[in-house]
Amino acid sequence: MGKYYDEIPEFLIVWIKKQHMFWVASAPLSPGGHVNISPKGTADCFHVVNSRQVWYQDLTGSGVETISHIRENGRVTIMFNAFEGPPRILRLYGIGTVHEYGTQEYEFLIPPETRMPGSRSAIVIDIYQCQTSCGYGVPFYDFATHRTKIIRALDMKESCDRASATAASTEMDPRGLKAYWIQENLRSLDGLPGLLTAPDSKATFISVFDKEGPRPILRRLSSREGNALTSSATLGICFALGVLVTTVLPRILTNIGKFGMFTNTTT
Numbered sequence: 001m002g003k004y005y006d007e008i009p010e011f012l013i014v015w016i017k018k019q020h021m022f023w024v025a026s027a028p029l030s031p032g033g034h035v036n037i038s039p040k041g042t043a044d045c046f047h048v049v050n051s052r053q054v055w056y057q058d059l060t061g062s063g064v065e066t067i068s069h070i071r072e073n074g075r076v077t078i079m080f081n082a083f084e085g086p087p088r089i090l091r092l093y094g095i096g097t098v099h100e101y102g103t104q105e106y107e108f109l110i111p112p113e114t115r116m117p118g119s120r121s122a123i124v125i126d127i128y129q130c131q132t133s134c135g136y137g138v139p140f141y142d143f144a145t146h147r148t149k150i151i152r153a154l155d156m157k158e159s160c161d162r163a164s165a166t167a168a169s170t171e172m173d174p175r176g177l178k179a180y181w182i183q184e185n186l187r188s189l190d191g192l193p194g195l196l197t198a199p200d201s202k203a204t205f206i207s208v209f210d211k212e213g214p215r216p217i218l219r220r221l222s223s224r225e226g227n228a229l230t231s232s233a234t235l236g237i238c239f240a241l242g243v244l245v246t247t248v249l250p251r252i253l254t255n256i257g258k259f260g261m262f263t264n265t266t267t
Contacts, residue, residue, distance in 0.1 A: 005130040007051035012090060012130065016048060016080060020143050022056075024123075025077040026069035026096075033190045036065035042116065043146045052127050054078065054092065057110055060118040060154055060177065064185040064194030067121060070096035072192050076125055083143070087135035094125040102201025112206045118154025118177065120185065120198055158205040165204045177205065 008016075021041035027033060038061075040046070045057040058067070070076055076096040082088040099105035099122040109122040154177065161176035172179050181199040188194055 002131055002133040006128075008048070008092065008127060008130045009051070012132070013048050013051070015088070016046070016090070019080050020146070022046060023079040024066050025079065026066050026075060028069055028188070028190050028192060029073050030190060034065065034188070036069065038066055041146060042151070045116065053124065054094075054127065055109060055122055055124040057116060057119050058121040058123050059116060059150065060120045060180065060185070062184055063189070065188050066123065067098050068188035068190075068192035068194045070098050070123070076123075078125065081138050082135055083138065083141040087138060089133045089135040089138065091131045092125065092127050093129040093131070094127040097124045097126075099124065100195060100198040100201075102198055102203040115206070117151050117158055117205075117207070120181065120195065155207060158207065161205050162207065
């Protein structure tokens with residue numbers, strides 16, 4: 001059975017902070033418009049202000065649906081799933097506000113030292129209802145790590161804008177992030193306004209991203225590789241047991257004989 005709350009209970013706030021991803025759902029008012037669901041999984045981008053307000057750092061993408069829908073009607077739903085431990089689905093229903101890159105509200109929430117490359121807005125959501133449901137149908141998943149490709153790609157785009165600013169150029173670099181915003185983020189699929197001020201912002205992107213940081217290499221094992229690993233593990237266990245038997249067992253038998261534990265006591 002689902003449970004409803006007028007605000008986020010403390011135990012759910014603690015649980016939210018342990019999650020690695022969430023989904024954002026929004027829709028236009030037009031009955032023929034596109035309903036949008038966006039997965040979000042960047043580390044440290046979701047924040048709980050209090051039991052009635054949350055916000056997240058919105059990174060640049062190829063679309064701008066959530067921003068456009070919030071601008072039109074404010075409606076937005078956040079969903080979390082439990083992929084480990086007890087099952088749970090959590091939905092946060094609220095009214096959203098968009099603060100674009102370069103605005104005072106954005107910079108208050110996201111100072112340069114915490115801004116991620118490609119960050120285009122802060123989405124603040126005032127919660128009016130919180131709901132949990134069983135989540136029995138959600139499978140288990142093991143979290144490996146957050147992807148870094150989008151961060152590196154967006155940092156490269158920002159580097160083009162930084163170079164233009166350093167050269168005091170009056171022209172926008174077509175390879176830069178602001179040019180990408182103009183190309184991809186001004187309108188939603190249904191033609192609703194997206195970014196309004198960020199593309200023309202005079203703020204300069206500041207890089208705090210370590211390009212030399214370690215990049216985990218992730219790939220799915222083939223069935224052959226998986227079987228090989230299993231066989232290797234089994235062989236290792238058998239070898240260890242063999243060593244144990246050949247070295248420890250003779251000592252045990254010697255000690256048993258020394259104390260006469262097998263002495264025949266029958267007459």
